[in-house]
Amino acid sequence: MDNWTSAIVVGASSGIGEAVARRLAAADVRVALLARRGDEIERIAREIGGERAVARVHDVRDVGDGAGVADLWDDIEAAIGTVDLLVFAAGAMIPVGEHEYTFAKDRAMLEVNLLGAAAWCDQAAVRMEAARRGTIVGISSIAGDRGRRGAPAYAASKAGFTTLLEALRNRLARAGVNVVTIRPGFVDTAMTRGMKGLFWLISADRAAAIILRHARTGRSRDRHVPARWWLVSAVIRSIPSWIFRKLSI
Amino acid sequence: MTPGSPPAAPFHEWHALAGWGRAVWATARVARPRAADDVAALLAYAAEQRRRVTVRGAGRSYGDAALPADLLVLDTGRMRRVLAFDRDEGRITVEPGVTVEQLWRTVLPAGWWPPVVPGTMRPTLGGCVALNVHGKNQYCAGSIGEHVEEIEIVSARGTRRVVSAVRDVDLFHAVVGGAGLLGVIVSVTLRLLRITSGLLDVCAAAHGSLDEVAQDLDRRCGGSDYVVAWIDGFSRSGRGVVHSARHLREGEDASGADSLRLDAQELPQRLLGVVPRDRVALLMKPFAHGPGMRFVNAAKYRVAALRGEHRFRQSLAAFHFLLDHVPGWRSIYDPGGLIQHQSFVPAAAAAEVHGELLAMCRAAGIVSWLAVCKRHRPDAFLLSHGIDGFSLALDFRVTDANRERLWRLCGEMDRVVLGAGGHFYLAKDLTASPETFRAAYPGIARFREWKRELDPGGVLTSALAERLRLGPAQE
Numbered sequence: 001m002d003n004w005t006s007a008i009v010v011g012a013s014s015g016i017g018e019a020v021a022r023r024l025a026a027a028d029v030r031v032a033l034l035a036r037r038g039d040e041i042e043r044i045a046r047e048i049g050g051e052r053a054v055a056r057v058h059d060v061r062d063v064g065d066g067a068g069v070a071d072l073w074d075d076i077e078a079a080i081g082t083v084d085l086l087v088f089a090a091g092a093m094i095p096v097g098e099h100e101y102t103f104a105k106d107r108a109m110l111e112v113n114l115l116g117a118a119a120w121c122d123q124a125a126v127r128m129e130a131a132r133r134g135t136i137v138g139i140s141s142i143a144g145d146r147g148r149r150g151a152p153a154y155a156a157s158k159a160g161f162t163t164l165l166e167a168l169r170n171r172l173a174r175a176g177v178n179v180v181t182i183r184p185g186f187v188d189t190a191m192t193r194g195m196k197g198l199f200w201l202i203s204a205d206r207a208a209a210i211i212l213r214h215a216r217t218g219r220s221r222d223r224h225v226p227a228r229w230w231l232v233s234a235v236i237r238s239i240p241s242w243i244f245r246k247l248s249i
Numbered sequence: 250m251t252p253g254s255p256p257a258a259p260f261h262e263w264h265a266l267a268g269w270g271r272a273v274w275a276t277a278r279v280a281r282p283r284a285a286d287d288v289a290a291l292l293a294y295a296a297e298q299r300r301r302v303t304v305r306g307a308g309r310s311y312g313d314a315a316l317p318a319d320l321l322v323l324d325t326g327r328m329r330r331v332l333a334f335d336r337d338e339g340r341i342t343v344e345p346g347v348t349v350e351q352l353w354r355t356v357l358p359a360g361w362w363p364p365v366v367p368g369t370m371r372p373t374l375g376g377c378v379a380l381n382v383h384g385k386n387q388y389c390a391g392s393i394g395e396h397v398e399e400i401e402i403v404s405a406r407g408t409r410r411v412v413s414a415v416r417d418v419d420l421f422h423a424v425v426g427g428a429g430l431l432g433v434i435v436s437v438t439l440r441l442l443r444i445t446s447g448l449l450d451v452c453a454a455a456h457g458s459l460d461e462v463a464q465d466l467d468r469r470c471g472g473s474d475y476v477v478a479w480i481d482g483f484s485r486s487g488r489g490v491v492h493s494a495r496h497l498r499e500g501e502d503a504s505g506a507d508s509l510r511l512d513a514q515e516l517p518q519r520l521l522g523v524v525p526r527d528r529v530a531l532l533m534k535p536f537a538h539g540p541g542m543r544f545v546n547a548a549k550y551r552v553a554a555l556r557g558e559h560r561f562r563q564s565l566a567a568f569h570f571l572l573d574h575v576p577g578w579r580s581i582y583d584p585g586g587l588i589q590h591q592s593f594v595p596a597a598a599a600a601e602v603h604g605e606l607l608a609m610c611r612a613a614g615i616v617s618w619l620a621v622c623k624r625h626r627p628d629a630f631l632l633s634h635g636i637d638g639f640s641l642a643l644d645f646r647v648t649d650a651n652r653e654r655l656w657r658l659c660g661e662m663d664r665v666v667l668g669a670g671g672h673f674y675l676a677k678d679l680t681a682s683p684e685t686f687r688a689a690y691p692g693i694a695r696f697r698e699w700k701r702e703l704d705p706g707g708v709l710t711s712a713l714a715e716r717l718r719l720g721p722a723q724e
Contacts, residue, residue, distance in 0.1 A: 129265035
C-alpha cells in the first residue's frame with residue numbers, strides 16, 4: 001500500500017481531477033493542482049486550504065519539448081516536497097460531426113490526451129525510476145477500446161494513452177514504481193453533461209474514491225471504474241469489425 | 250532527430266541513470282557530444298544555466314562516480330574515433346568514448362595490447378583515465394595513467410589544454426584519477442605493450458587459507474605478468490584460488506601470429522564447454538541467496554582444489570575480461586543491485602586486515618558473494634588508490650532490508666582499512682564518508698587547489714564529488 005506525501009494532479013479544475021485532488025488533500029497528501037483555468041484551481045486550492053494545496057496554471061497543449069514540464073515539476077517540488085504521485089486527469093473531447101475531418105480539432109485532442117500525457121508521464125517516470133518508488137495514475141477511457149466512428153481522434157488518443165501507460169507499467173515495475181491505468185465509464189462531469197444515452201452514471205467523487213483505492217494498493221494495474229464496465233468493454237472489444245461498423249455505437 | 254526537425258536543446262535526452270551496481274540511481278538530462286568543440290559549447294550552456302555537469306563514459310563505475318549531482322550529464326560515448334595509431338612505435342591517440350574493447354580490437358592485429366585493462370572491456374578510455382583504473386598487473390605495470398603520454402582536456406571554462414605526463418607533471422597527476430572533476434578528457438594518448446602472441450600461459454592453484462593465498466599471490470608476482478586471486482568469502486579459512494599469467498615470448502606460441510587475429514580472441518560461447526553464455530545468469534538465479542552462493546563458492550574452490558595446480562593457455566580477452574563472460578550477471582543482484590567495497594592495504598598488514606574484514610562480514614551476516622584479491626604498487630597520482638600492498642574487492646548484494654546495515658558495515662570496514670594506512674578506489678566506492686576519504690588521501694588538498702584554479706565555479710561535479718565533498722569551496 002502506497003502512502004503518498006505529495007501529488008501532482010494535472011487537470012484538477014473540474015471532474016475526476018478535482019475530486020481526486022480533494023480526496024488526496026483530505027488524506028493529508030500535499031497536492032499541486034494544475035489546469036488551464038487559474039481561477040478554478042485557485043478557488044479549489046483555497047477550499048482545500050492551508051499548505052496542503054498549491055495551484056499552478058498550466059496548459060497541457062503547451063508542453064513543447066517537455067522542458068517546461070520539468071521546470072514546473074521542480075517549482076512544485078520546491079513548494080510541496082518530492083512528488084510521489086502523478087495523476088494525469090486532463091482530457092479533451094471535442095465533438096466532431098459525422099462527416100467532419102477537422103485536423104485542428106483532432107490535433108487539440110491528441111495534444112492534450114496523448115502528447116500532454118506523455119510529457120507528464122515521462123517526467124514522472126524518469127524521476128520515479130531514479131527514486132525507486134512512486135505512482136503514476138492515468139485517467140484513460142474505454143473509448144480507446146475501439147475506433148468508433150463518432151470520435152476517431154479521441155478514441156485514438158485514449159488508445160495511445162492506454163498503451164503508453166501499459167508500456168510504462170511494464171518498464172517501471174522493476175523500479176518499484178506503480179503505473180495505474182483507469183478506464184472510467186460514464187462519470188457525471190462537464191465532459192458528459194448533455195450527452196444522451198448515459199447509463200451507470202456515477203459522481204466524480206465516487207469515481208475518485210475508486211481510483212484512489214486501486215492506486216493505493218501499490219499494485220500496478222489496469223482497471224475499469226466502476227468494475228462492471230469491464231464487461232461492457234469485453235463485449236465491445238469482441239465484436240468483429242464487420243459488425244462493429246454497422247452499429248451505431 | 251528526423252531531417253527537417255528543429256535542433257534539439259542541449260542536454261535534451263532524459264534518462265534514469267544508475268551506477269554499474271544499480272544500487273544508486275539519478276535522474277539525468279544527457280548530452281552526447283560528437284567532438285571536443287561540442288564539449289566546450291555544452292559546458293558553456295551549463296554555466297549559463299547555472300547548472301553543474303557530470304561527465305560519464307560507459308557508466309561502468311560501480312558507485313556514483315558517473316552519476317549527476319545536478320541533473321546534467323555529458324556522455325562521451327559518441328566521441329569514439331581513433332585519432333592516430335602508430336603501429337611501429339605502439340602509440341595510439343583516441344577520443345574518450347573509445348572503449349577498452351574497441352582499443353584492443355584496433356591494436357591487437359598489429360601486435361600490440363593495452364598495457365593495463367580492467368576486468369571488463371566495456372569501459373571507455375576517458376573513464377579509465379579519469380578513474381586511473383588498474384588491471385591484474387598493477388603490481389608491475391601500475392595503473393593506466395602510468396602509460397598515458399598525454400591527454401587533452403576541456404576545462405570548465407571551455408578552454409582546450411594538452412596535459413603532458415612529462416611537461417605538466419603536477420597537473421597530469423591531478424587530472425588522471427581526478428574523476429572527471431578538473432576537466433573533460435577529450436583525447437588520450439597511450440603507449441601500448443608489444444606482444445607476439447594473443448595467448449597467455451596461465452597457472453591456477455588452490456590454497457586452503459588466506460595466508461597461503463596471499464603468500465602465493467606475492468610469490469607469483471615475481472615471474473608473472475598478471476596475478477589475481479579469488480577468495481571464498483563464506484569460508485572462515487579464507488581459502489581461494491590464485492591465477493597467474495604471463496605473455497608468451499617469441500617462439501613459445503606455435504600458432505604464431507594466428508593468435509593475434511581477432512577471431513582467436515572471441516570469448517567462449519559456452520561456459521565450461523556446456524552452458525551457453527547468455528543462459529548462465531538465468532541458471533545462477535536459483536542460487537542468488539546466501540546459502541546458494543555459499544554452495545557456489547565452495548564448489549568453485551573444491552573443483553580447483555581437486556584439479557590441483559594446473560597450467561593452461563588462454564586468450565588475452567578470455568583471461569582479462571572475466572566480467573564479460575556472463576552477459577547479464579548483474580541480474581542475480583536484482584532488484585536492489587550490488588556494491589563493491591574495495592580496500593587497498595599495505596603489504597605487511599594486508600593478510601591480517603583482509604582476514605578481519607571477511608570476519609566482520611560474516612559476523613554482520615552480510616557475506617560477499619564474490620571476493621577478489623590483487624597485488625599493487627604505489628604511484629604518484631593525487632587521488633591514487635595504488636599502494637605497496639594488496640587489495641580486496643568484495644561484492645555485496647543490496648536489499649531494502651540490508652541496505653542500512655551494509656552501509657554501516659562498509660563504514661566499519663573503512664575504519665579498519667584506514668587504521669592500517671589503507672586506500673580506497675573511486676571507481677568502486679559508494680559508501681565512504683568525506684572524513685574517511687580525506688583521511689585516506691593527503692593529496693586532496695593539492696587536488697582542491699587545482700580544482701579552484703581550473704573550475705572555480707565547480708561546474709564539473711558528480712554525485713560522488715558531492716558525497717565526498719570534492720568541490721572547490723568544500724573542505
